[in-house]
Amino acid sequence: MSAPETTTTTALMPMVIGxxxxxxxxxxVLEILGPQQWVAIPNTPPMLPGALAWRGRAVGVLDLGPALDLPTLSAPSxxxxxAILQLTDDTVALSVDRVLEVCRAAADAIAPVHAASWVVDGGLPCRGEIELDELVVPILDLDAWAVASRRAR
Known part of the structure; x- marks a missing residue:
């Protein structure tokens, strides 16, 4: 008798922005919050325009608008x-329009970035893309983005 075949899966949280x-x-994902008040910080990169208070500390507000050719956030809302996200060395608040239900994806269903290359071209590293509800959805690699943004400072 052979051992049952195991499939590695990844839990993904899809989100909508524009x-x-x-x-x-x-x-x-540490927590999902509703609309928050935030403070703009001068001379910061367009995708990290300021900070908001979360659990007694300031976390960076990540705005994907500039990378997706969408309107950028305007303080204070x-x-x-x-989505409060824990990266390897940082915690950020990713501001989006909607958060969808978590789904499981088989590791072999995650393809290299091809159809979603527009996201990478906009400055957002991706670890791959997957088809969800007949749409190709890029899977962001926010740790790679954080490393790149630290180097750019």
Whole structure:
């Protein structure tokens, strides 16, 4: 008798910003908040325009608008939902319009970035893309983005 075949899966949290869908690894999501007040910080990169208060500390507000050719955030209000994400060395608030239900994806269903290359071209590293509800959804690699943004400072 052979051992049962195991399939590695990844939990993904799809989100909507404007007309775009993106996904992040669900295990990086610490909390989902509604609209938040935030403060702009001068001389910061367009995708990290300021900070908001979360659990007694300031976390960076990540705005994907510039990378997706969407309107940017204007202080003091974020978009409708804010996913607090734990990166390797940072915690950020990703401001989006909607957060969708977590889904499981087989590791072999995650393809190299091809159809979603527009996201990478906009400055957002992706670890791959997956088809969800007949849409190709890029899976953001926010740790790679954080490393690149630290180097750019």
């Amino acid at each position: 007309e775009h869908r993106i996904a992040v690894e669900a295990l990086s 974020t978009r409708n939902r804010n």
